[in-house]
Amino acid sequence: xxxxxxxxxxxxxxxxWDEMCADNTIxxxxxxxxxxxxxxxxxxxxxxxxxxGELFMNQGITFTVYSDNAGIERIFPFDIIPRILTSKEWDxxxxxxxxxxxxxxxxxxxxxxxxxxxxxxxxxxxxxxxxPHYTREVHGVTVPHDLYVxxxxxxxxxxxxxxxxxxxxxxxxxxGVSYMLENREVTKRIFPGMLxxxxxxxxxxxxxxxxxxxxxxxxxxxxxxxxVLLTPGVYNSAYFEHTFLARSMGIPLxxxxxxxxxxHKVYMKTTAGLQQVHVIxxxxxxxxxxxxxxxxxxxxxxxxxxxxxxxxxxAIANAVGNGVADDKAVYAFVPAMIRYYLNEEPIxxxxxxxxxxxxxxxxxxxxxxxxxxxxxxNQSGGYGMVMGNKASxxxxxxxxKAIEETPREFIAQPIIKLSTVPCxxxxxxxxxxxxxxxxxxxxxxxxxxxxxxxxxxxxxxxxLVVNSSQGGGSKDTWxxxx
Numbered sequence: 001x002x003x004x005x006x007x008x009x010x011x012x013x014x015x016x017w018d019e020m021c022a023d024n025t026i027x028x029x030x031x032x033x034x035x036x037x038x039x040x041x042x043x044x045x046x047x048x049x050x051x052x053g054e055l056f057m058n059q060g061i062t063f064t065v066y067s068d069n070a071g072i073e074r075i076f077p078f079d080i081i082p083r084i085l086t087s088k089e090w091d092x093x094x095x096x097x098x099x100x101x102x103x104x105x106x107x108x109x110x111x112x113x114x115x116x117x118x119x120x121x122x123x124x125x126x127x128x129x130x131x132p133h134y135t136r137e138v139h140g141v142t143v144p145h146d147l148y149v150x151x152x153x154x155x156x157x158x159x160x161x162x163x164x165x166x167x168x169x170x171x172x173x174x175x176g177v178s179y180m181l182e183n184r185e186v187t188k189r190i191f192p193g194m195l196x197x198x199x200x201x202x203x204x205x206x207x208x209x210x211x212x213x214x215x216x217x218x219x220x221x222x223x224x225x226x227x228v229l230l231t232p233g234v235y236n237s238a239y240f241e242h243t244f245l246a247r248s249m250g251i252p253l254x255x256x257x258x259x260x261x262x263x264h265k266v267y268m269k270t271t272a273g274l275q276q277v278h279v280i281x282x283x284x285x286x287x288x289x290x291x292x293x294x295x296x297x298x299x300x301x302x303x304x305x306x307x308x309x310x311x312x313x314x315a316i317a318n319a320v321g322n323g324v325a326d327d328k329a330v331y332a333f334v335p336a337m338i339r340y341y342l343n344e345e346p347i348x349x350x351x352x353x354x355x356x357x358x359x360x361x362x363x364x365x366x367x368x369x370x371x372x373x374x375x376x377x378n379q380s381g382g383y384g385m386v387m388g389n390k391a392s393x394x395x396x397x398x399x400x401k402a403i404e405e406t407p408r409e410f411i412a413q414p415i416i417k418l419s420t421v422p423c424x425x426x427x428x429x430x431x432x433x434x435x436x437x438x439x440x441x442x443x444x445x446x447x448x449x450x451x452x453x454x455x456x457x458x459x460x461x462x463x464l465v466v467n468s469s470q471g472g473g474s475k476d477t478w479x480x481x482x
Contacts, residue, residue: 003045004038010422010429017162017419018431019083029084029480032198036191037081042427045080048190049424052078055186060240076179077473079423080190083434083455084198090451090479093164096348097154097440098447099338104169104325105442106341108148111324112139122340123333130408131330132378133172133323135286137293141310141320144217145444148319151210151281153177153437153454156348158419165351165416167435169326169334172318173283176474177439178241180454181206181248183476200478201451206439207248209450210281213443214249217315218278225278228252228268230259232284232300242283256284261304264311279315286320328377328411329355352414356407365412366400372412374399387464389415418464421475423457433458435466436477451479 007026012018020030037045056075085093110117111128118125128134153174155167184203188195211227218225231242233255246253252268259277260267267274282289288298290305308314324330332353335346356362365372369388376385386399403410420431438453455475456466466472 002038002042003040004034006042006045006424006429007034007038007422010431012431013417013420015160016417016431016433017158017160019158019419019421019434028482029086032480033082033084033194036194036197045424046427049080051190052080052186055189056182059182077457077459078183078186079425079432079457079459079473079475080187081422081424081429082187082476082478083421083436084478084480085452087201087479087481089164090201092347093156093436093438094449094451096164096166096346097438097449099342099344099347100154100166100169100334101149101152101440101442101447103334103338103341104171105146105148107337108319108322108325109146110341112141112321117337117340120340122336123330127329127333128324131324131327133286133321133327135321135324137306138309138319138321142312143319144219144315147217147442147444148322149325150213150217150317150319150442152318152440152442154440156436156438157351157416158436159416162419164348166334166348167351168328169331170437171322171326173285174437174439175238175241175283176437176454176456177206178244179474180439180452180477181244183454183474184452187476195478198478199481201481203450203452206441206450207245209441209448210245211249211251213441214251214279214281214317216443216445217317219312219315220278222278226252226268226275227279227281228254228259228277230254230256230280230282230284230302232288236283238283245281251281256299256301259302259305261302261308264304264308264313266302266305266308266314277314279317281317286323289316289320323378328353328375329408332411351416354412356403356410356412362403362407369396369400371415373415374403374410374412377409377411385465387415415464418458418466421455421457423459423475425459430461432461433464433466434475452477 012021026034117123149171153170156164157167158164214227229246258269266277268277284300287294288300290301291298292303293306309316335350338344338346354361354365372388374386418433421434422429423432434455434457436453436455438449440447440449455477457473457475458466459473
């Protein structure tokens with residue numbers, strides 16, 4: 001069997017937007033890949049699939065599943081067929097994400113200062129007051145250039161009519177960008193020349209762009225500020241990414257024990273003595289940053305770090321307290337933020353979202369549970385989520401009880417059939433559902449987004465859950481100029 005036969009036998013799911021096929025016709029952005037692969041024997045595609053897995057193994061590209069007693073380190077599953085977007089589609093995505101991040105930065109500045117959006121009754125005061133990630137300790141703290149979100153991963157999905165929706169805002173310590181970059185390197189190895197054939201936009205500038213933004217945040221105007229990446233350590237699920245990014249940017253990778261605070265300044269311990277640190281790219285959650293302010297049992301953070309942060313002697317990216325803006329209940333109000341702060345209509349819509357504090361809303365959701373996905377407002381990774389069309393009666397009753405007890409901790413959204421793309425599975429091309437996480441960098445000169453992002457794939461047939469911890473994988477994501 002040849003690659004052409006694999007394409008000819010591909011069958012999209014009925015009633016779903018397939019990104020490669022429309023009415024049994026291959027979309028223009030996939031034609032070059034079809035031409036490049038169609039003459040290859042399927043034995044060679046099997047070899048390339050195996051080679052990709054070996055490359056990931058040799059590079060140590062892993063993620064961690066804490067709940068798996070059989071062993072926590074796993075190779076990140078990778079599918080060899082790229083997911084392809086047109087330049088027009090990408091421009092729309094890019095404009096929508098840039099608009100959203102401008103509003104979210106203004107919201108964070110407002111919510112930690114005058115709170116005008118609450119006074120004008122755009123967002124309920126109790127929604128913020130009950131948000132576990134609203135950090136009162138940073139109220140009134142001035143951050144460089146009024147930028148709170150420096151690195152973000154905004155999750156998008158595509159519905160049955162091809163419309164892109166924002167699914168989630170990741171504004172604290174978003175992960176996955178190393179997989180985006182490594183996916184591209186593996187694709188270059190297994191399909192040399194194919195990217196050039198399709199005129200794919202490059203993404204390898206990301207580490208340089210990130211380093212430039214981090215350097216620009218230095219509170220002291222010096223030529224070569226010291227920037228470090230603060231990691232929880234080797235047992236963190238994203239430790240591979242921490243080492244990858246630190247190495248790519250040429251900055252030190254440090255743990256909390258490598259830093260100390262003296263006279264409201266942060267220093268790094270080196271063999272040549274103490275060296276002042278000006279910018280910290282932290283991959284540690286707020287609660288663990290400073291045991292003198294947050295969790296006293298944290299061994300991951302730096303005692304006194306928040307005092308230096310308040311004094312303005314060190315910048316932290318992303319800013320402390322950002323979690324209030326990516327709470328899933330606050331997410332429902334982001335379109336209102338865009339209208340309020342920018343006086344614009346949202347370019348990219350939200351998924352319709354129901355907060356469950358009001359009894360009549362809960363009643364509606366309970367009556368339509370089989371068409372809803374229930375999410376906990378402060379969990380991620382696919383945890384704390386119940387798919388109404390897959391859940392048992394017992395699971396539905398349990399989640400209803402939990403919602404009645406603490407309605408603020410849940411939202412409901414209609415189940416949307418995610419778009420599908422072809423995947424090389426068991427020697428065949430099969431449709432699988434995907435989402436997309438582009439990575440945006442916000443600096444004094446504006447918002448920059450490398451063209452593509454991390455496409456996550458629900459590798460289980462029919463599944464809508466793309467998280468790696470729930471059996472998902474990833475693909476190289478191409479933006480092509482047609």
